[in-house]
Amino acid sequence: MIPKETISRHLANLQNKICSSLELLDGKASFIEDNWTRAEGGGGRSKVITNGNLLQKGGVMFSAVEGETPETIQKYLKVDKANFFATGVSIVLHPQSPRVPIIHMNIRYFEMSNGMWWFGGGIDVTPIYVVKADGVRFHKRMKAVCDKHHPDFYSKFKTWADDYFYINHRNETRGIGGIFFDRLDTANTGLTQEQLLAFIIEVGENFAPAFAEIANDNRDLPFTENELRWQALRRGRYVEFNLVYDKGTSFGLNTNGRTESILVSMPPVANWEYNHIPAEGSPEWHTLQYLKKGIDWMNLSETA
Amino acid sequence: MIPKETISRHLANLQNKICSSLELLDGKASFIEDNWTRAEGGGGRSKVITNGNLLQKGGVMFSAVEGETPETIQKYLKVDKANFFATGVSIVLHPQSPRVPIIHMNIRYFEMSNGMWWFGGGIDVTPIYVVKADGVRFHKRMKAVCDKHHPDFYSKFKTWADDYFYINHRNETRGIGGIFFDRLDTANTGLTQEQLLAFIIEVGENFAPAFAEIANDNRDLPFTENELRWQALRRGRYVEFNLVYDKGTSFGLNTNGRTESILVSMPPVANWEYNHIPAEGSPEWHTLQYLKKGIDWMNLSETA
Numbered sequence: 276m277i278p279k280e281t282i283s284r285h286l287a288n289l290q291n292k293i294c295s296s297l298e299l300l301d302g303k304a305s306f307i308e309d310n311w312t313r314a315e316g317g318g319g320r321s322k323v324i325t326n327g328n329l330l331q332k333g334g335v336m337f338s339a340v341e342g343e344t345p346e347t348i349q350k351y352l353k354v355d356k357a358n359f360f361a362t363g364v365s366i367v368l369h370p371q372s373p374r375v376p377i378i379h380m381n382i383r384y385f386e387m388s389n390g391m392w393w394f395g396g397g398i399d400v401t402p403i404y405v406v407k408a409d410g411v412r413f414h415k416r417m418k419a420v421c422d423k424h425h426p427d428f429y430s431k432f433k434t435w436a437d438d439y440f441y442i443n444h445r446n447e448t449r450g451i452g453g454i455f456f457d458r459l460d461t462a463n464t465g466l467t468q469e470q471l472l473a474f475i476i477e478v479g480e481n482f483a484p485a486f487a488e489i490a491n492d493n494r495d496l497p498f499t500e501n502e503l504r505w506q507a508l509r510r511g512r513y514v515e516f517n518l519v520y521d522k523g524t525s526f527g528l529n530t531n532g533r534t535e536s537i538l539v540s541m542p543p544v545a546n547w548e549y550n551h552i553p554a555e556g557s558p559e560w561h562t563l564q565y566l567k568k569g570i571d572w573m574n575l576s577e578t579a
Numbered sequence: 580m581i582p583k584e585t586i587s588r589h590l591a592n593l594q595n596k597i598c599s600s601l602e603l604l605d606g607k608a609s610f611i612e613d614n615w616t617r618a619e620g621g622g623g624r625s626k627v628i629t630n631g632n633l634l635q636k637g638g639v640m641f642s643a644v645e646g647e648t649p650e651t652i653q654k655y656l657k658v659d660k661a662n663f664f665a666t667g668v669s670i671v672l673h674p675q676s677p678r679v680p681i682i683h684m685n686i687r688y689f690e691m692s693n694g695m696w697w698f699g700g701g702i703d704v705t706p707i708y709v710v711k712a713d714g715v716r717f718h719k720r721m722k723a724v725c726d727k728h729h730p731d732f733y734s735k736f737k738t739w740a741d742d743y744f745y746i747n748h749r750n751e752t753r754g755i756g757g758i759f760f761d762r763l764d765t766a767n768t769g770l771t772q773e774q775l776l777a778f779i780i781e782v783g784e785n786f787a788p789a790f791a792e793i794a795n796d797n798r799d800l801p802f803t804e805n806e807l808r809w810q811a812l813r814r815g816r817y818v819e820f821n822l823v824y825d826k827g828t829s830f831g832l833n834t835n836g837r838t839e840s841i842l843v844s845m846p847p848v849a850n851w852e853y854n855h856i857p858a859e860g861s862p863e864w865h866t867l868q869y870l871k872k873g874i875d876w877m878n879l880s881e882t883a
Contacts, residue, residue, distance in 0.1 A: 444832040518822035528748040541851030
């Protein structure tokens with residue numbers, strides 16, 4: 276077993292590296308830092324950036340918490356009383372421009388004193404306006420990251436993301452997906468703990484470059500009031516997903532997590548309009564055509 | 580038993596009366612109307628007003644749906660297969676001015692082919708800035724409505740509202756409460772079906788005057804950009820309550836309800852700022868002092 280402190284140190288370092296990259300990319304704003312502790316054990320470091328050139332609001336959150344496993348989780352995992360340790364990095368970035376997508380990443384590690392352990396995480400992109408080439412490039416990067424570690428990971432985790440990032444009551448995916456995975460261990464992957472750690476670190480190291488290449492290609496494009504209005508509506512959908520479906524959010528809120536760190540994912544300036552339906556053929560309508568499960572980004576020219 | 584069509588006709592009439600009152604009060608905007616049907620049986624009429632003098636966005640929704648009871652609800656109620664009928668009026672109003680509170684009302688009736696029936700509902704007020712005299716007046720009106728029907732209703736339903744409209748992860752009530760009640764029948768109230776119908780109709784008839792007296796006293800007050808910012812943050816909290824805790828919302832979303840009618844409660848222009856804490860002694864801070872359970876509005880001068 277890798278000492279748990281080693282894993283959390285890797286993730287804390289990753290948080291710093293990602294924040295440095297994002298500050299360079301933004302060119303104006305800096306992260307502010309809050310350290311917090313959890314009464315029952317452990318704590319975290321929340322880094323938040325606001326009002327930048329590129330980023331309107333973004334959070335890059337690290338935590339490493341431990342203690343007695345809450346009863347609800349013992350029941351869920353069907354285990355006896357045991358201590359747990361959980362560490363992770365979570366990111367949500369809300370760009371200023373409706374031309375630049377919202378992006379999210381999470382990587383996490385969980386272990387228990389009874390010997391159970393696993394990794395989880397994912398990256399997904401939520402464009403306000405889908406640019407097909409950006410989606411293809413992003414998925415190709417995710418596939419390349421996955422392929423280095425396991426031949427089945429991309430296709431499995433891409434489908435998992437389609438299913439996970441789905442807003443059932445809207446019959447829409449949150450965005451163009453990406454990868455999502457949970458409870459990865461040696462039994463279900465054939466990889467050692469070291470190999471799985473290497474995988475999630477590589478996912479984490481691809482976050483900033485994946486975002487940078489989309490952001491830099493789109494950040495200087497002009498946009499209109501109408502496009503900002505659509506951005507506010509799409510941010511409303513983002514709120515709906517996070518508060519209604521996201522398991523990390525509901526787990527955090529239900530286990531007395533640090534609310535401000537959990538809900539740093541909430542957007543600035545969201546809006547809801549009754550029964551807003553984009554005109555057929557409009558750019559907004561075209562975007563909705565991509566918010567579906569099962570789009571094959573590796574072969575998109577043939578299927579769309 | 581009162582025929583269920585009689586009850587739904589009362590509620591449909593109430594929707595019309597409330598919409599007429601609100602149009603008069605607004606003085607500019609009119610409700611637009613959408614009729615919808617539910618594949619499994621029944622339907623509704625959604626009335627929505629936007630961009631008025633007083634109201635930025637408001638929904639007054641009527642529905643009367645029926646059919647086979649969904650399995651999840653059978654299980655929850657511990658009943659065998661049976662048909663159900665549910666009718667209700669739901670309202671959420673988001674005023675333009677941060678000086679005028681958000682207000683919500685719901686009244687509903689449910690019956691099953693096995694003979695079970697009950698009434699439920701409530702009214703609650705969510706000020707952006709609490710005005711003590713308005714809160715006292717609103718609670719006194721609710722007490723007067725309740726007292727005409729049952730001596731215990733106000734104190735019981737006021738406490739129920741405090742508990743129901745509570746945002747646990749913020750350790751805040753949604754607003755200054757009001758009344759909330761559910762599953763009222765003859766066994767638990769001693770009132771007949773006719774008497775309980777008279778009670779919920781009287782609650783419904785008090786909605787427009789209760790809102791009008793607060794709105795008219797505050798709608799012409801000036802406000803600043805800073806107060807609009809606080810309004811957007813409080814609307815964010817409203818979203819959090821509705822999507823995380825509100826049982827009507829999650830029931831609707833989980834049973835394939837009409838999403839646009841359910842989420843018409845969502846506000847225009849909501850915002851989330853990381854770790855926004857009002858300065859002690861500020862008007863925003865004063866408002867937070869009222870967002871607590873157990874405030875005795877009947878005797879507030881002694882307790883606050």
